[in-house]
Amino acid sequence: MSREIDRRAARTRKALHQALLTLMLRKGYEALSVQDIIDEADVGRSTFYAHYTGKEDLLRSGFQMLREELKEAQSTARAGAKASHDDPLGFSTAMFEHAARYADHYRTMIGGRGGAVTENEIRLILSEMVRQDLSSSLHDDTIPRDFVVQFIVSAFLTALNWWFERKPKLSPSQVDAMFRSLVLDGLSPLMGDESRSSAD
Structure with missing residues (x-):
């Protein structure tokens, strides 16, 4: 029963x-x-x-499920043959692929229809994932780590919105490659040489 x-x-x-x-x-x-x-x-x-308890509780519950799905996808991606534990953008491939599968949901979250609560929740999830990836990647604290996290999160959300609005026919791997190319160039001074070469 x-x-x-x-x-x-x-x-x-x-x-x-x-x-x-x-x-x-x-x-x-x-x-x-x-x-x-x-x-x-x-x-x-x-x-x-x-x-x-209300619509915000329902929304946060949905984001908790999303967080668990993305963490699992991130772990799977990092366990792959090409994954590197020194990759500061290890989250990105899993995120772009997940966004492609649930495009309407992501459009709602980042396109303004979801409101401030939704944008804040997706930023929190992404920040958690980026911090995990950065934990073994950055070897220079000249720039505060939290600033680096927010830079990557903002760049990712901008790339995601551009993809949906301007070039929706591009594959997740194509968008991921462009995102990684630009962001890794900015991060390279803060990373060890072996980290930069493994992420290329």
Whole structure:
């Protein structure tokens, strides 16, 4: 019986997350109400509040799932034959590939429809991933590490938005190659020689 309840709860959460994304694409996050979400998901108000305290809680729950997916993808990418533990952009390939699979979701998050909360959450996730990659890559603290993290995150989001808006037919690997080429040139003075050569 408990398994059936768990499956039902999982289906409800999935329906609510999908409703949130659909509505964000349609009208933007800030304009949404809980009533809009439950109407789209076809669930009752009491059912919604059994799982979430409000629309922001629902949104953050979705980002937690995204964080787990991306961390797993990042680990898989770094475990590949060509991956280097000294690669300061080890996150980028996994991120571009994930963005290609869920393009509509990412357009919502970075295109202004998601609002300030959404942009802040995606920046937090990216910052965590970049810090992990930088932990063994940078050997020069002339420039504060947090500044480097924010530089990379901002460059990535700009590249992602450009890809979606200007050149959507490019493959993830093509965009990743351009992103890495530009950013690695900027990071090379802060990296050891062996790190720069392994990332090329």
